[in-house]
Amino acid sequence: MTETSQPNAPKAAPAGGSRATMKKELPERFKSYRHVWVFIEIERGQVHPVSFELLGEGRKLADKLGVELAAVVLGPPGGVEEAVAECFAYGADLAYLIADPLLANYRNEPFSRGLTSLVDTYQPEILLLGATNLGRDLAGSVATTLLTGLTADCTELDVDADASLAATRPTFGGSLLCTIYTLNYRPQMATVRPRVMPMPERQHKPIGRVVTHPLGLVEDDIVTKILGFLPDRDTNKANLAYADIVVAGGLGLGAAENFQLIKALAHALGGDYGCSRPVVQKGWMPAERQIGQTGKTIRPKLYIAAGISGAIQHRVGVEGADLIVAINTDRSAPIFDFAHVGIVADAVRLLPALTDAVTRRFSPHTRDRLAG
Ligand SMILES: Cc1cc2nc3c(=O)[nH]c(=O)nc-3n(C[C@H](O)[C@H](O)[C@H](O)COP(=O)(O)OP(=O)(O)OC[C@H]3O[C@@H](n4cnc5c(N)ncnc54)[C@H](O)[C@@H]3O)c2cc1C
Numbered sequence: 001m002t003e004t005s006q007p008n009a010p011k012a013a014p015a016g017g018s019r020a021t022m023k024k025e026l027p028e029r030f031k032s033y034r035h036v037w038v039f040i041e042i043e044r045g046q047v048h049p050v051s052f053e054l055l056g057e058g059r060k061l062a063d064k065l066g067v068e069l070a071a072v073v074l075g076p077p078g079g080v081e082e083a084v085a086e087c088f089a090y091g092a093d094l095a096y097l098i099a100d101p102l103l104a105n106y107r108n109e110p111f112s113r114g115l116t117s118l119v120d121t122y123q124p125e126i127l128l129l130g131a132t133n134l135g136r137d138l139a140g141s142v143a144t145t146l147l148t149g150l151t152a153d154c155t156e157l158d159v160d161a162d163a164s165l166a167a168t169r170p171t172f173g174g175s176l177l178c179t180i181y182t183l184n185y186r187p188q189m190a191t192v193r194p195r196v197m198p199m200p201e202r203q204h205k206p207i208g209r210v211v212t213h214p215l216g217l218v219e220d221d222i223v224t225k226i227l228g229f230l231p232d233r234d235t236n237k238a239n240l241a242y243a244d245i246v247v248a249g250g251l252g253l254g255a256a257e258n259f260q261l262i263k264a265l266a267h268a269l270g271g272d273y274g275c276s277r278p279v280v281q282k283g284w285m286p287a288e289r290q291i292g293q294t295g296k297t298i299r300p301k302l303y304i305a306a307g308i309s310g311a312i313q314h315r316v317g318v319e320g321a322d323l324i325v326a327i328n329t330d331r332s333a334p335i336f337d338f339a340h341v342g343i344v345a346d347a348v349r350l351l352p353a354l355t356d357a358v359t360r361r362f363s364p365h366t367r368d369r370l371a372g
Pocket of ligand 1: 172173174249250251252253275276277278279290291292293294295296306307308309310311312313314317327328329330333345346347348
């Protein structure tokens with residue numbers, strides 16, 4: 001594995017630099033590896049949206065390479081058919097399916113075994129997974145079992161002139177972007193966090209080719225046992241990554257109690273709320289509300305940032321928003337470099353007025369339409 005790095009620009013520049021001079025000799029045994037695969041994560045019968053985002057990205061890579069895009073689905077019989085159909089609607093050319101009752105709930109052992117067995121048999125050149133809790137766990141064990149390279153939390157994927165995967169991710173605390181190559185091993189593996197890639201458009205496509213494969217395990221082979229499932233009871237849990245409207249506050253709000261102003265405006269708009277990292281570090285908001293490089297990536301239709309300076313580590317988590325409105329007392333704050341609408345004002349005074357205006361102006365019906 002090797003890497004090149006560049007200063008952290010808002011969008012990664014194409015890979016290049018010293019890469020051009022690197023000698024690449026792919027060992028003979030990997031020369032037959034072809035096609036792009038996306039692991040499809042299924043949570044309680046539902047496909048995690050990051051899998052569709054990765055199918056969109058995988059489609060671009062497969063088209064550049066002139067190869068097929070495959071969805072890889074592992075789950076219990078009767079619980080995966082809908083997921084397989086959806087993968088074709090989001091761009092897959094074919095699907096590899098392991099349907100086995102042992103895959104009813106995620107356990108590292110059977111999922112790793114199933115995925116590595118598929119890779120060994122059908123030999124993909126690129127394998128993408130979501131950087132979710134499940135995806136991170138699975139990707140690490142599959143990469144170490146296959147002795148191949150894995151680039152985690154990528155922000156950009158591309159193929160370079162000699163058809164290698166160029167996987168770009170932040171490094172050194174986000175101050176640099178580095179592009180990492182897996183030159184001598186296959187498959188080239190990468191994980192991407194939810195919402196980093198755009199959601200492709202769903203198309204009306206019939207189910208295509210499905211290749212079924214056995215798991216080859218019995219329950220006694222698996223050390224981990226599922227004794228029960230406790231659903232998360234916290235109904236207030238953040239769904240920031242997929243919210244259409246997000247209001248967030250930073251250190252500029254000055255005190256924990258001022259975050260009520262953020263919540264009130266988010267509520268009036270029918271959206272969700274978040275914050276910058278120092279706000280979490282001060283204990284003013286829980287970690288699940290943090291937006292940015294080490295928090296959540298968001299892609300809302302509207303993002304309102306109040307009292308947030310717009311540091312690069314925050315910016316990378318929000319720049320996919322359609323409309324960014326920034327409220328800051330300092331007219332030279334970096335957030336004004338990328339906000340679409342900038343308001344130089346004291347957020348603590350402006351937020352209640354905005355909430356009041358939104359509440360008076362929009363009926364619940366209009367708010368639903370905005371949020372939808
Ligand atoms: C490895 C690493 C990872 C990181 N990950 C993240 C991350 O995921 N997310 C993240 O957010 N940060 C992250 N950071 C921290 C990041 O570098 C910044 O320090 C942080 O984003 C700054 O938070 P802030 O804008 O709330 O605070 P500050 O930088 O202190 O900015 C406060 C802003 O509020 C303005 N202000 C002050 N009073 C008011 C007022 N009354 N009304 C309106 N505006 C006002 C000020 O002008 C200023 O611009 C990371 C840093 C590192 C090193």
